[in-house]
Amino acid sequence: MGANWSSPTLNERITVSTSPRWTTATLWISIQAVVWIALDQVSKWWAESTLNFGEYEPLVGDLFGFRLVYNPGAAFGLAAEHTWVLSIGAAIAVVGLTWFSLRPHHWSWALGLGALLGGAISHLFDRLFREPGFATGHIVDFLDYAGFFVGNVADIALVGGAGVLILASLFAPQDPVEDAQTSESTESK
Numbered sequence: 001m002g003a004n005w006s007s008p009t010l011n012e013r014i015t016v017s018t019s020p021r022w023t024t025a026t027l028w029i030s031i032q033a034v035v036w037i038a039l040d041q042v043s044k045w046w047a048e049s050t051l052n053f054g055e056y057e058p059l060v061g062d063l064f065g066f067r068l069v070y071n072p073g074a075a076f077g078l079a080a081e082h083t084w085v086l087s088i089g090a091a092i093a094v095v096g097l098t099w100f101s102l103r104p105h106h107w108s109w110a111l112g113l114g115a116l117l118g119g120a121i122s123h124l125f126d127r128l129f130r131e132p133g134f135a136t137g138h139i140v141d142f143l144d145y146a147g148f149f150v151g152n153v154a155d156i157a158l159v160g161g162a163g164v165l166i167l168a169s170l171f172a173p174q175d176p177v178e179d180a181q182t183s184e185s186t187e188s189k
Helices: 024-050 080-101 107-129 153-171 176-187
Strands: 057-060 064-071 139-145 149-151
Touching: 024 064, 024 080, 024 107, 024 139, 024 153, 064 149, 080 107, 107 139, 107 153, 139 153
Parallel strands: none
Antiparallel strands: 057 064, 064 139, 139 149
């Protein structure tokens, strides 16, 4: 009548892995993220130490040049009065990207996730530690695209990484090793 509280036999046990998969892809995602963070932070240091605030220095006429600005908001200065909300959003994005980075499906996913993770971490660093204060920091932007948009290296990583993930979701096949492991585990049940 009562519930059976005995332990299952060896054949009845089902193993569920809750530990993250540390793979070569995860290592490459991490290395790529660190490289993007370093490139972004060093380029921002260069911009702040070299460029004059607000002055345009052309590289390709009016199409592309340098202009140092500080962005309190998101893209195009949106939500500038809610910088702390953007900081929370950036932190959530970093956590989510880190989780996805432990389970890449294909090398193209690793490429996109590494770029996104590096750009998101670098922007989060700016939000947390740059002036005017903790969680209200402004992003250093200095790459001026014809006056339409002023960005930085982290923006290139974010847009490029998103583009790679879109293409990967449309065209990249599943990793054959992962498919073989999945079919072996379902056949053994």
